[in-house]
Amino acid sequence: MNVLDLARAAGPLLWVLIALSLYVVYLTVARAQALSRLGRNADALIERARAVTAESGPAAALAEVDRAGHPAPAANVLRAGLGRADRGVDAAGAAMQSALLAEDTRLYAGLSALGTAAQIAPLLGLLGTVIGMVRSFLVFSSTAAPTPAQLATGISEALVNTAGGLIVAIIAYVARNALRARADRIAVAAERVREDLPGWLARPESRPRPEARLSRAQEYRDQNYDAQLYRDHERGTQPQQAGLTPVLAFDFDEASEKTRAISSGPNNTGVFRTTTPAKSAPAARSDGTGKGQ
Structure with missing residues (x-):
């Protein structure tokens, strides 16, 4: 079949x-x-x-x-x-x-x-x-x-x-x-x-733009360096390293995207910091008492 x-x-x-x-x-x-x-x-x-x-x-x-x-x-x-x-x-x-x-x-x-x-x-x-x-x-x-x-x-x-x-x-x-x-x-x-x-x-x-942020390592170094400068200031020791400027505050110039330091003069007291240009505007420093705001 x-x-x-x-x-x-x-x-x-x-x-x-x-x-x-x-x-x-x-x-x-x-x-x-x-x-x-x-x-x-x-x-x-x-x-x-x-x-x-x-x-x-x-x-x-x-x-x-x-x-x-x-x-x-x-x-x-x-x-x-x-x-x-x-x-x-x-x-x-x-x-x-x-x-x-x-x-x-x-x-x-x-x-x-x-x-x-x-x-x-x-x-x-x-x-x-x-x-x-x-x-x-x-x-x-x-x-x-x-x-x-x-x-x-x-x-x-x-x-x-x-x-x-x-x-x-x-x-x-x-x-x-x-x-x-x-x-x-x-x-x-x-x-x-x-x-x-x-x-x-x-x-x-x-997250911020890449050009507007510091690297984590740079921020860490800045924090440690500021702390050391503040301790030197409390002891009355003036830093002798080259490139340091007595600074009371920072001003951010938007046109050039750089930070411009407002100096207090060589005889005024204040926190010392290097004036390396930065892309982001740091916070204002002390008002002359040596302590940050």
Whole structure:
């Protein structure tokens, strides 16, 4: 008995199962190709966008992402957030959330159809089983002594439909789970971008410009040196090192972005400090008593 004989024995319901199986195979192949394209690794692009955001701002990072043209959902979520970064972190977060919902629709498209096929295929097979058994009982009712060949027609129809329904259901169920696992991994990468981008945007605003801050080592040296000069002043010892000027206060010149020392003169008392230009304006010194404000 070949396939055609089985199809004839199973009746018209088997052709419905065959059409359903072809649809399941087509949908599985199409979704696998789509997820393969959407699942391309975007880590390099994300790291490059992070670096560009820190150096040149979100506008430059957006241009970099647009230039790359990456198809991954993570890149699309990143593009949406950078596009609204000029309106604030909250606006960028809302844009990324909307983009993430749109990407979820793309990622999980077709999976519900596979799930439906996995559910109805066994039911179609069960329907064929019932129809085959009914035919077998009709043989009993119409014939006093039915032959095995007459009974085999209905029984074969029942069993072939059951087997066909189970085969289609297994293929659809396995394909759906495999594709869903792949889509979940891609969605997690996009969700990670949505969680990380607000930190990229907030970090440059919370720290001073590089040209307006002293290094930690320089600040530490300045603090220690000021303390030593103050102790020398309390003991009445005048520092003899070159480059020291008696200073009462500092004045910050915004035009030249340099600190100009206001000297108290060689005979006045005050805290001594080197007049090395600095980018940031130090706090005012003492009012002549030798103690800082």
